[in-house]
Amino acid sequence: MSSAQVAKEIDLAAIRGHDEKMKELIQQYGSSAEYKLCFDEALCHAAYHSHEQVVAMLLALPTIDLKHASDVLFGYTALTRACISSRPEKVKIVKLLLTHPDCDLHHKSEHGITPLFAACYSGQVEILHLLLQDPRLDYEKAVLGKKMSPVFETVQKGHTTILKYLIAYASEGSRLELSTDDSKYSELWERLVEGQEHDDCVAILREFYHDPRSTIAKYRAELGL
Numbered sequence: 001m002s003s004a005q006v007a008k009e010i011d012l013a014a015i016r017g018h019d020e021k022m023k024e025l026i027q028q029y030g031s032s033a034e035y036k037l038c039f040d041e042a043l044c045h046a047a048y049h050s051h052e053q054v055v056a057m058l059l060a061l062p063t064i065d066l067k068h069a070s071d072v073l074f075g076y077t078a079l080t081r082a083c084i085s086s087r088p089e090k091v092k093i094v095k096l097l098l099t100h101p102d103c104d105l106h107h108k109s110e111h112g113i114t115p116l117f118a119a120c121y122s123g124q125v126e127i128l129h130l131l132l133q134d135p136r137l138d139y140e141k142a143v144l145g146k147k148m149s150p151v152f153e154t155v156q157k158g159h160t161t162i163l164k165y166l167i168a169y170a171s172e173g174s175r176l177e178l179s180t181d182d183s184k185y186s187e188l189w190e191r192l193v194e195g196q197e198h199d200d201c202v203a204i205l206r207e208f209y210h211d212p213r214s215t216i217a218k219y220r221a222e223l224g225l
Contacts, residue, residue: 007038014042014058017051022058030061040068047078047097050087059100066097067104075109076118083118083127094127098134105137116142120150120166123159132169139169143176151176155201163201168219172212176205 001009006029013022022042029035039061046054055078058064069075076084082093097103108114113121116137119128131137143150143166154162170176208215 003034006035010035010038010042011045014045014051014054015049017046017049017054019051019053019057022054026057026061031063033063036063036065037068039063040065041070041072043078044068044070044076044081047093048081048085048087050082050085050089050093052089052092052096055093055096059096064100066100066102067107069107069109074111074113076113077104077107077115079103079105079115080107080109080113080118083115083124083131084113084122086122090124091126091130094130098130103136105131105134106141114142114150117150117153120154120159120162121157123157123162125161125165128162128165132165139171140174143170143174149176151205155205158201160200160204163204164219164223167204167208167215168223168225170208170212170216172216174212176208 006025009021010025010029012018013025026039030039039058043055043058043064043066046058066078069077070081079094079097082090082097085093087093105115116128116131118124119131131142132139151163151166154166166176204215
């Protein structure tokens with residue numbers, strides 16, 4: 001096969017979850033520097049499509065790069081792709097990716113999307129909990145966003161439980177801000193408080209701003225943390 005054909009086969013095996021085909025391709029080309037980026041890209045595809053066996057095989061490659069940001073997938077890493085996936089097996093994939101020592105919990109896509117932001121956006125409570133529990137996560141770094149933060153996205157989407165988890169893992173000095181851009185902050189807050197459908201989330205956020213210590217304790221107890 002030509003190099004282009006090999007690259008295509010690697011992509012298709014990852015997207016379709018063809019375990020045996022991927023095993024064969026890894027045996028033949030996994031040690032070749034020529035196809036390193038192909039396998040990195042394949043991990044992003046397999047993670048999004050929740051192909052557990054393919055993900056496991058790719059993670060076992062000594063040269064696999066979990067910091068690889070897919071050029072054709074919005075600059076998302078495999079972890080971000082798994083966090084935003086709608087597949088029912090996505091939690092298993094996130095757990096699997098987090099077992100790798102080089103898994104990047106803070107990578108930002110070209111639009112500023114992080115794994116934590118992706119989990120908040122898609123309302124993935126179990127995935128969010130996995131990320132927040134990981135000792136490699138820098139909480140203060142993870143919850144900030146220049147234009148719109150995970151907190152803003154959570155409130156805007158009305159994900160009440162997600163917001164409670166974000167608060168429960170916070171500290172009294174945590175900056176659970178809508179945006180780190182001061183010119184955007186008042187505009188974003190106005191957009192939230194004007195909306196009628198997410199009053200519960202706005203109320204929870206107000207509660208945290210008023211009394212962080214009590215609010216953190218309240219939701220830690222409620223969520224059994």
